[in-house]
Amino acid sequence: NAGVTQTPKFRILKIGQSMTLQCTQDMNHNYMYWYRQDPGMGLKLIYYSVGAGITDKGEVPNGYNVSRSTTEDFPLRLELAAPSQTSVYFCASSTRQGTTYEQYFGPGTRLTVT
Amino acid sequence: RKEVEQDPGPFNVPEGATVAFNCTYSNSASQSFFWYRQDCRKEPKLLMSVYSSGNEDGRFTAQLNRASQYISLLIRDSKLSDSATYLCVVNMDTGANNLFFGTGTRLTVIP
Numbered sequence: 433n434a435g436v437t438q439t440p441k442f443r444i445l446k447i448g449q450s451m452t453l454q455c456t457q458d459m460n461h462n463y464m465y466w467y468r469q470d471p472g473m474g475l476k477l478i479y480y481s482v483g484a485g486i487t488d489k490g491e492v493p494n495g496y497n498v499s500r501s502t503t504e505d506f507p508l509r510l511e512l513a514a515p516s517q518t519s520v521y522f523c524a525s526s527t528r529q530g531t532t533y534e535q536y537f538g539p540g541t542r543l544t545v546t
Numbered sequence: 547r548k549e550v551e552q553d554p555g556p557f558n559v560p561e562g563a564t565v566a567f568n569c570t571y572s573n574s575a576s577q578s579f580f581w582y583r584q585d586c587r588k589e590p591k592l593l594m595s596v597y598s599s600g601n602e603d604g605r606f607t608a609q610l611n612r613a614s615q616y617i618s619l620l621i622r623d624s625k626l627s628d629s630a631t632y633l634c635v636v637n638m639d640t641g642a643n644n645l646f647f648g649t650g651t652r653l654t655v656i657p
Contacts, residue, residue, distance in 0.1 A: 474648055474649045474650070477645070534595065535592070540588075540589050
């Protein structure tokens with residue numbers, strides 16, 4: 433299994449541009465997540481999905497959109513990029529075992545908005 | 547108060563030393579607890595779950611104190627390869643969206 437894969441690894445955007453961060457998992461996990469990690473800060477949840485066709489906002493959703501048309505894919509869309517969106521973005525997936533969600537992360541996308 | 551708080555360190559210890567990290571959480575109803583390891587410029591990876599009775603995996607021991615709302619990670623006989631940032635992660639309730647991450651504690655093991 434490849435696990436969770438993300439593309440691209442790096443990207444530089446100009447203010448106002450848009451882009452989609454891709455995330456795919458091959459573990460047949462129902463749950464998928466997008467986080468951002470700023471320097472010296474913990475991971476913040478942007479959006480999450482509990483299954484195909486179902487998405488919901490996390491702690492910091494403004495400026496982002498997601499879709500979940502298949503179990504495998506969970507792309508994150510940035511519209512009108514702003515410098516505040518400069519960050520490292522991690523996609524994760526998990527399955528649920530009782531009350532436990534052990535998350536598996538992709539390698540991350542480093543985004544700079546200038 | 548932050549949901550999950552950790553001492554950011556850095557902890558600089560010699561090889562072979564024992565080092566312990568603590569983490570406190572705000573919600574007494576929290577359900578599950580984890581330690582993740584994150585290497586520089588890499589993704590977090592699950593190190594171990596933390597069970598109520600405490601658990602051990604080789605040189606690593608995790609403990610949970612529900613009454614005081616903290617969890618700990620003990621690393622014995624530190625290796626150079628243990629150098630990383632250790633993230634405390636708490637699932638605040640049964641929801642999939644309630645996983646909260648600490649900011650991490652940085653460990654450097656020195657030869």
